[in-house]
Amino acid sequence: xxxxxxxxxxxxxxxxxxxxxxxxxxxxxxxxxxxxxxxxxxxxxxxxxxxxxxxxxxxxxxxxxxxxxxxxxxxxxxxxxxxxxxxxxxxxxxxxxxxxxxxxxxxxxxxxxxxxxxxxxxxxxxxxxxxxxxxxxxxxxxxxxxxxxxxxxxxxxxxxxxxxxxxxxxxxxxxxxxxxxxxxxxxxxxxxxxxxxxxxxxxxxxxxxxxxxxxxxxxxxxxxxxxxxxxxxxxxxxxxxxxxxxxxxxxxxxxxxxxxxxxxxxxxxxxxxxxxxxxxxxxxxxxxxxxxxxxxxxxxxxxxxxxxxxxxxxxxxxxxxxxxx
Numbered sequence: 001x002x003x004x005x006x007x008x009x010x011x012x013x014x015x016x017x018x019x020x021x022x023x024x025x026x027x028x029x030x031x032x033x034x035x036x037x038x039x040x041x042x043x044x045x046x047x048x049x050x051x052x053x054x055x056x057x058x059x060x061x062x063x064x065x066x067x068x069x070x071x072x073x074x075x076x077x078x079x080x081x082x083x084x085x086x087x088x089x090x091x092x093x094x095x096x097x098x099x100x101x102x103x104x105x106x107x108x109x110x111x112x113x114x115x116x117x118x119x120x121x122x123x124x125x126x127x128x129x130x131x132x133x134x135x136x137x138x139x140x141x142x143x144x145x146x147x148x149x150x151x152x153x154x155x156x157x158x159x160x161x162x163x164x165x166x167x168x169x170x171x172x173x174x175x176x177x178x179x180x181x182x183x184x185x186x187x188x189x190x191x192x193x194x195x196x197x198x199x200x201x202x203x204x205x206x207x208x209x210x211x212x213x214x215x216x217x218x219x220x221x222x223x224x225x226x227x228x229x230x231x232x233x234x235x236x237x238x239x240x241x242x243x244x245x246x247x248x249x250x251x252x253x254x255x256x257x258x259x260x261x262x263x264x265x266x267x268x269x270x271x272x273x274x275x276x277x278x279x280x281x282x283x284x285x286x287x288x289x290x291x292x293x294x295x296x297x298x299x300x301x302x303x304x305x306x307x308x309x310x311x312x313x314x315x316x317x318x319x320x321x322x323x324x325x
Contacts, residue, residue: 001136001320003129007075009114009121010083015075016125018061018132022325023069025135027062035131036076038309039123046166046305051080056128072132076124083113085297091286092293096274103285120212120303123310130313133320142186142319146312149267151178151304162305170301173277177213178304180311181267184319187253189244189261191322199257200264200322207318208268211310213303216269220252235262259322266315270307275299 001021007014033055042051054076061072090112093099098118102110110116134144151157152165169176192200201219208217225233228250235246246262253264275295282293300306 001133001317001325003126003317005122005125005129007078007122007125008111008116009078009119010081010086010116011078011111013075013077014122014125015059015073016129018072018129020325021061021067021069021072021132022136023067025067025132025139026065027058027067027132028135029056031135032056032128032131035127035134035309035313036124039127039306041300041306042080045170046163046300046302052076052124053079054124067132074125074128076128078121081114082297086113086115088293088296091284092282092291093285094274094293094295095280095282096271100285114297118212120300120306123212123307123313126211127309127313130309130316133313133316136325137186137316137319137323140186140323140325142184142323144182144184144312144316144319146180146182146308146315148304148308149179149181150269151302152176166302166305169272175273175276175299175301176304177270177272178302179267179269180304180308182265182311182315184253184264184315187259187261187264187319187322189259191259192254192257194257200254200259201252201257201266203321204264204266204315204318207314207321208266208311211268211307211314213270213273213307214268214311215271217266219254219264219266221250222252222267225250264315264319268311270304273300273303276301 002019004017036054040054056074056076059073061068061070089099102118149156151162154161165176192198205217208214233250235248235251238245238247249262249265252266253259253262277295280293282291284291
């Protein structure tokens with residue numbers, strides 16, 4: 001089941017085409033809308049003030065409520081854009097953003113408004129695709145869940161701590177990053193392979209790094225393994241009824257690129273949002289000289305909270321690939 005995301009942040013619509021969707025899956029639109037609402041902007045002071053209904057319109061691949069097995073295409077219209085806020089970014093690329101890299105890659109023909117195709121806005125169709133993947137995984141007894149595991153350096157923050165940290169940065173014209181920990185339960189042992197392209201960790205990494213602002217991924221105990229001895233890091237085998245399991249899950253459910261039957265567990269890190277109102281150093285692309293930039297417009301002071309359903313979506317799509325769906 002492969003997906004292609006299309007559209008730009010300030011274009012008429014954004015969308016996704018999913019190929020290889022099994023026929024006969026009931027497309028629960030209430031569930032899908034609920035997933036999109038978890039990611040939606042403009043719900044509180046910790047996110048961008050941009051307000052979008054994020055109502056998906058199905059163009060193909062569904063008949064009488066069920067998937068047909070042909071390409072499933074959906075669009076989400078953009079209704080609250082302010083393109084004038086981004087005029088200066090055509091010449092003054094934002095530090096940390098894809099403005100400069102995108103302009104070089106596409107010869108200056110890229111849509112820079114709101115970040116264009118590089119905007120976090122494009123995670124809305126990703127969440128739609130992930131919601132479809134979750135519905136497919138339900139038929140296999142597989143579930144995906146995630147949570148904020150770090151925000152602005154605070155481990156496992158309470159909602160109040162997270163809000164305070166985000167609003168403090170916002171008040172200073174700055175932003176913060178953090179981590180999301182995700183668990184995929186119900187993955188049977190023996191899926192994947194040690195080879196390039198089939199390795200479970202590699203497959204998940206490929207999907208997760210396609211999420212804007214994700215800059216790292218670690219499975220199980222991750223970099224914490226560096227401080228352990230083998231006697232601590234090894235996951236001892238045990239029996240859970242008739243099932244072979246492990247007493248711990250430092251490996252994150254994967255050994256040798258293959259699932260071992262334990263939950264596939266990983267953590268990703270989101271960088272602080274590049275679009276901040278503090279004065280930053282950049283260059284003028286037309287004049288080829290150093291310049292200063294103050295970013296205007298509406299931006300998230302932190303993408304971590306809204307990133308939770310996005311991580312789940314990418315993980316659900318990756319799990320489908322590992323399972324051969």
